[in-house]
Amino acid sequence: MAPSAPFNPPSADLAGKPFVPTWVPPPVTQQKENFAELSSIDLSLMDSDDPAVVEKLVQQVKVAIRDDGFLFLENYGVSLEQLHRQFSLAQYLYHNISEEDKERLLFNPETGEWSGYKHPFGFKRNRGPEDGIEQFNWYKPDWADINRVPSCLHPFMDEIEEFSNYLTKSVNRRLLTLFSRVLELPDDYLWDNVQSHGSPTGEGYFRHALFRPVQKKTQEASKGLRMHGHTDFGLTTLLFSVPISCLQIWGRDEKWYYVPYKPGALVINIGDTLEIVSGGHFKATRHRVFKPPVDQLDQERLSLVLFNSSVGDLRMGPATCEFLLLKIITFVHIVLTKYNSITPHPTRGLYRGTGSLQRVQKPHIPRKARSHQQTMARDPNCHRYRSHRSSSQQCRC
Ligand SMILES: O=C(O)CCC(=O)C(=O)O
Numbered sequence: 001m002a003p004s005a006p007f008n009p010p011s012a013d014l015a016g017k018p019f020v021p022t023w024v025p026p027p028v029t030q031q032k033e034n035f036a037e038l039s040s041i042d043l044s045l046m047d048s049d050d051p052a053v054v055e056k057l058v059q060q061v062k063v064a065i066r067d068d069g070f071l072f073l074e075n076y077g078v079s080l081e082q083l084h085r086q087f088s089l090a091q092y093l094y095h096n097i098s099e100e101d102k103e104r105l106l107f108n109p110e111t112g113e114w115s116g117y118k119h120p121f122g123f124k125r126n127r128g129p130e131d132g133i134e135q136f137n138w139y140k141p142d143w144a145d146i147n148r149v150p151s152c153l154h155p156f157m158d159e160i161e162e163f164s165n166y167l168t169k170s171v172n173r174r175l176l177t178l179f180s181r182v183l184e185l186p187d188d189y190l191w192d193n194v195q196s197h198g199s200p201t202g203e204g205y206f207r208h209a210l211f212r213p214v215q216k217k218t219q220e221a222s223k224g225l226r227m228h229g230h231t232d233f234g235l236t237t238l239l240f241s242v243p244i245s246c247l248q249i250w251g252r253d254e255k256w257y258y259v260p261y262k263p264g265a266l267v268i269n270i271g272d273t274l275e276i277v278s279g280g281h282f283k284a285t286r287h288r289v290f291k292p293p294v295d296q297l298d299q300e301r302l303s304l305v306l307f308n309s310s311v312g313d314l315r316m317g318p319a320t321c322e323f324l325l326l327k328i329i330t331f332v333h334i335v336l337t338k339y340n341s342i343t344p345h346p347t348r349g350l351y352r353g354t355g356s357l358q359r360v361q362k363p364h365i366p367r368k369a370r371s372h373q374q375t376m377a378r379d380p381n382c383h384r385y386r387s388h389r390s391s392s393q394q395c396r397c
C-alpha cells in the first residue's frame, strides 16, 4: 500500500509571521512513581504491503484496548520538530493573549461547549476558586471565523488548522480504520458512519491547555486533583505525551497510574461513543489530571488535545447489531431469491428505523465486501463476516 502522506505544514517562516520562541520540553521527573505500562502502536505499519504485518497490528491493538483502553501511537506522520512547533504556538498564546481577548472570547460552558477561552478559575463562566488551568478550544464555528480566535494567533492559524486537519483526517482516520478492523466491520465504517466531518475537527474540538502550578493551599483543597476522574464523550481523544507527568489512568487493579512520557508519541484514549458503538467491546477509559511528582510541582504543563466526536444528533447503538441485521436481511433476501425467484434489492431501505445509528441511511459497504457478504450468506455455516480487506485476507469460513 502507498505510504500515508506525512504532515506537511505551511511554513513557519512566511513573511509577516512574528518570531515564536521555541518551546523547550521541561525535564522529566526523577521520582519513582506508579507509571502505567502502555502498548505502543506503530501506525506506519498500516501501510505495509504484507497483510500478515497489518493483521498482527490489528491483533496488537485489540489486546491493548482490552487491557488498558489507552495506547501510545508512534510513527503517525508528525515529526518531533513539527510537534514542538505546535507546542511553541501554544506557549506563545499564553504569553501573548490580551486581557481584552480573554474577555471577548470567554467560554460559556452552559451552552454545552467549551468553545473559546477558559480562565484559570474553574469550569464556570463566572470565576470561582483558582484552578490554574487555562484553555483555548477551537470548535467548528471558531475555525470558520478568525474573529473568534485570539488576535496573537492570527498569523499562525494556517499552521494550527493544518495540524488539526491532519490529526482528524489522517491520524484519526487511520486509527478508526484499525478500530473498525478490530471490530470486524468494513474499514470505513467508523469514519463514514460515526465520525463527524465538515471542519478541521468535525464536531469535536482542538485545545491548547496550560496547567499553571498552584499554591499549596489550592493543592490541599483539591487533594492534588487538577481534573476529576472522567471518560471523554467522543470516539477517540488524541493527547500528546508531555514531560510533566499529570495524566493518570485508572488501572484494572483499581489504582491510578501516571502515563509515562514518550517524546513525540500520541496518547490515545477511547471515549463513550466508541464504547456504545462497539457494543462494549471497547471500554471508555477513565482518566484524570493529578498533581505531578514533587520535582515537577513548580513547572508549567502545556497539553495539546484533539477530541474526536460523532455527529451531534446521531442516535447511538452498537454498530455490530446493526451490521448483523444487515447480514440477516441479506441472507433472507438471497434465500428468497434463490427459491422463489424474487428479484432482490439486497440493501434497499434496510437501515431506516432500525433504532440505532439512524442518521445513517445505509452503511458504506464496498462492492468487494458486498459480493463477499452474499457469498457468505449462501453458506449457512459461515458466521464470520470479515468485511472488506485486501484480497489476501480472505474470510476464514
Ligand atoms: O490534559 C490532559 O492530559 C488531559 C485532559 C483531559 O483529560 C480532558 O480535558 O478531558
Ligand SMILES: [Fe+2]
Pocket: 230, 231, 232, 237, 287
Ligand atoms: Fe479527558
